Amino acid sequence: GQQLNQSPQSMFIQEGEDVSMNCTSSSIFNTWLWYKQDPGEGPVLLIALYKAGELTSNGRLTAQFGITRKDSFLNISASIPSDVGIYFCAGQGNAGNNRKLIWGLGTSLAVNP
Amino acid sequence: NAGVMQNPRHLVRRRGQEARLRCSPMKGHSHVYWYRQLPEEGLKFMVYLQKENIIDESGMPKERFSAEFPKEGPSILRIQQVVRGDSAAYFCASSHLSGGTDTQYFGPGTRLTVL
Numbered sequence: 001g002q003q004l005n006q007s008p009q010s011m012f013i014q015e016g017e018d019v020s021m022n023c024t025s026s027s028i029f030n031t032w033l034w035y036k037q038d039p040g041e042g043p044v045l046l047i048a049l050y051k052a053g054e055l056t057s058n059g060r061l062t063a064q065f066g067i068t069r070k071d072s073f074l075n076i077s078a079s080i081p082s083d084v085g086i087y088f089c090a091g092q093g094n095a096g097n098n099r100k101l102i103w104g105l106g107t108s109l110a111v112n113p
Numbered sequence: 114n115a116g117v118m119q120n121p122r123h124l125v126r127r128r129g130q131e132a133r134l135r136c137s138p139m140k141g142h143s144h145v146y147w148y149r150q151l152p153e154e155g156l157k158f159m160v161y162l163q164k165e166n167i168i169d170e171s172g173m174p175k176e177r178f179s180a181e182f183p184k185e186g187p188s189i190l191r192i193q194q195v196v197r198g199d200s201a202a203y204f205c206a207s208s209h210l211s212g213g214t215d216t217q218y219f220g221p222g223t224r225l226t227v228l
Contacts, residue, residue, distance in 0.1 A: 004155075006155075031215075035219075040224075041221055041222070042204050042219035042221045043204070044219070045216065048214070048216050088155060090156075092215070098169075099144070099146075100158040100169060101158060101206075103156045103157070104155055106155055
């Protein structure tokens with residue numbers, strides 16, 4: 001099935017450092033979303049992007065919807081230990097019946113206090 | 114406002130048994146999605162339902178798997194005659210179409226183990 005290319009696969013950083021991860025696709029999407037998943041839990045929505053070129057922040061998180069609609073990035077500034085987890089990007093097509101999310105394989109983030 | 118509820122959180126079945134997974138969407142949400150996640154992988158879409166209708170089942174295996182979202186009560190994902198390869202985490206998401214956007218919120222998942 002279709003899948004997004006998400007990188008890096010994993011990151012190990014020091015507390016206080018900034019983090020950047022990105023997703024690319026061969027298809028265009030109308031919506032890009034970033035989720036975080038903790039072990040044994042469901043994905044939690046971090047940021048939703050609805051327009052090409054849109055730059056949106058949520059606290060220390062910033063994400064952008066690429067102008068080509070085929071990519072997105074997520075930045076985390078001044079990382080803290082509770083940022084540990086797996087971050088997933090997801091793309092969503094047009095409205096109507098094509099609402100399913102297509103997912104990346106995730107970026108595993110470890111933060112050294 | 115309660116989030117998406119799923120039960121059971123953990124389910125153990127022997128090969129050949131049936132598994133029933135339940136999902137109650139967020140209040141006011143009329144769209145339900147089911148996804149499957151294998152260990153250390155991303156989520157894979159299975160099926161999209163609205164009340165009493167299957168809208169998109171392109172990700173559902175052709176056999177043994179079925180889903181419903183009745184007028185009253187939770188959405189049910191049913192797996193008949195389970196096999197070891199069905200072992201995975203199954204997540205439900207719900208959404209409410211508003212202003213052209215359709216953001217999906219996820220439940221905690223049901224972890225199915227087939228012995």
